[in-house]
Amino acid sequence: MRRTRHSSSHLRIIPVLGLLAALLLALGITFAPRATAAPAADPVRVMPLGDSITGSPGCWRAVLWNRLLNIGYKDIDFVGTLPPQGCGQAHDGDNEGHGGELVTNVADQNLLPGRLAATRPDIVVMHFGTNDVWSSIAPDRILAAYTKLVTQMRASNPDMRILVAQLIPMNPGSCAACAQRVVDFNARIPDWARATGTERSPITVVDQWTGFSTATDTYDGVHPNASGDDKIAARWFPALAAVLDAGVPENPGGPGEPAACTARFRAVSTWQGGYQGEVTVTNTSASAASGWTATVVPADGARIGQLWNGTLTTAADGTATVTNAAWNGALSPGASATFGFVATTPATAGAPAATVTCTAKSSAN
Numbered sequence: 001m002r003r004t005r006h007s008s009s010h011l012r013i014i015p016v017l018g019l020l021a022a023l024l025l026a027l028g029i030t031f032a033p034r035a036t037a038a039p040a041a042d043p044v045r046v047m048p049l050g051d052s053i054t055g056s057p058g059c060w061r062a063v064l065w066n067r068l069l070n071i072g073y074k075d076i077d078f079v080g081t082l083p084p085q086g087c088g089q090a091h092d093g094d095n096e097g098h099g100g101e102l103v104t105n106v107a108d109q110n111l112l113p114g115r116l117a118a119t120r121p122d123i124v125v126m127h128f129g130t131n132d133v134w135s136s137i138a139p140d141r142i143l144a145a146y147t148k149l150v151t152q153m154r155a156s157n158p159d160m161r162i163l164v165a166q167l168i169p170m171n172p173g174s175c176a177a178c179a180q181r182v183v184d185f186n187a188r189i190p191d192w193a194r195a196t197g198t199e200r201s202p203i204t205v206v207d208q209w210t211g212f213s214t215a216t217d218t219y220d221g222v223h224p225n226a227s228g229d230d231k232i233a234a235r236w237f238p239a240l241a242a243v244l245d246a247g248v249p250e251n252p253g254g255p256g257e258p259a260a261c262t263a264r265f266r267a268v269s270t271w272q273g274g275y276q277g278e279v280t281v282t283n284t285s286a287s288a289a290s291g292w293t294a295t296v297v298p299a300d301g302a303r304i305g306q307l308w309n310g311t312l313t314t315a316a317d318g319t320a321t322v323t324n325a326a327w328n329g330a331l332s333p334g335a336s337a338t339f340g341f342v343a344t345t346p347a348t349a350g351a352p353a354a355t356v357t358c359t360a361k362s363s364a365n
Helices: 009-026 060-071 103-108 112-119 130-134 139-156 178-196 226-246
Strands: 044-050 076-078 123-127 161-166 203-207 261-271 274-283 289-298 303-308 310-314 320-324 336-344 354-362
Touching: 044 112, 060 076, 060 226, 103 130, 103 139, 112 139, 112 261, 123 226, 130 139, 130 178, 139 161, 139 178, 139 354, 161 178, 161 226, 178 203, 203 226, 261 289, 261 354, 274 289, 274 354, 289 303, 289 336, 303 310, 303 320, 320 336
Parallel strands: 044 076, 044 123, 123 161, 161 203
Antiparallel strands: 261 274, 274 336, 289 320, 289 354, 303 336, 310 320
């Protein structure tokens, strides 16, 4: 979406239209006036996604919103299931910044698909992972959660534009190691983005770390103060403006596009050397789905063998792709289908676990 600009091309045709009107009036020909209006374009929906740095109160969102409006970006809509939380200046405060949340928990508990279905963003602006780093969760696990969220974003909207921050610095008094952990994690994000981004759904990395001081830009070593809000907004602005200028595809989720869905794993029973697992796929979109595909990555080297209520394809690394059977592919909004399997495990494996994601095909005509 580009800023509103006024074209001068219509000025060149006004004299011609005036001459034509004069000739018609001279001939006694008149036309009844006819009211016309250009259809209003749908606003571009932007979801600020993260934890308390984004949402509680997350006043960088207010600074960013007003900067966008002041420079001429009018057709934008910040979206989220959470309402505004103050900040002392008018702005579109809807957001998805849940205080205290870990990105790994959001991924493990499949919390994002429902939020996406409720708000249907075109662009996600994500600063997420501070609580995970504070909790000493390994970068590999945090990035795996990032990948799962991106998969869910694309299931909601295959053309999703995604802006991901390298986290602002962190130096709380209770965590001496946190400062270096942020540095180490941020160093991994660019390679992850290059590997995960696609031409259709690109990922833009935004450096929120460089030039940000926990001493002068936060009030507690973690959360931004007014100076920090200004710096965060200033870093988001050019990246978001570039995406808005490039434009986002209209009408995501049209015929044949993926609908939103979630997949949940549970272990039904276990024994020495294996277990029986079950995955439930749920259509979380507002439209019916005509089919679904689930990806199952068993933990600890487990391998899926026998499977029922679906069709199984297994990659060399053990990743399983399951497509619906003929009788359980059609899912109305909120409906679910379940498939089961038997997995073999090495002797050193822990409790049964698996990372599961899914995509669903819309049945819209």
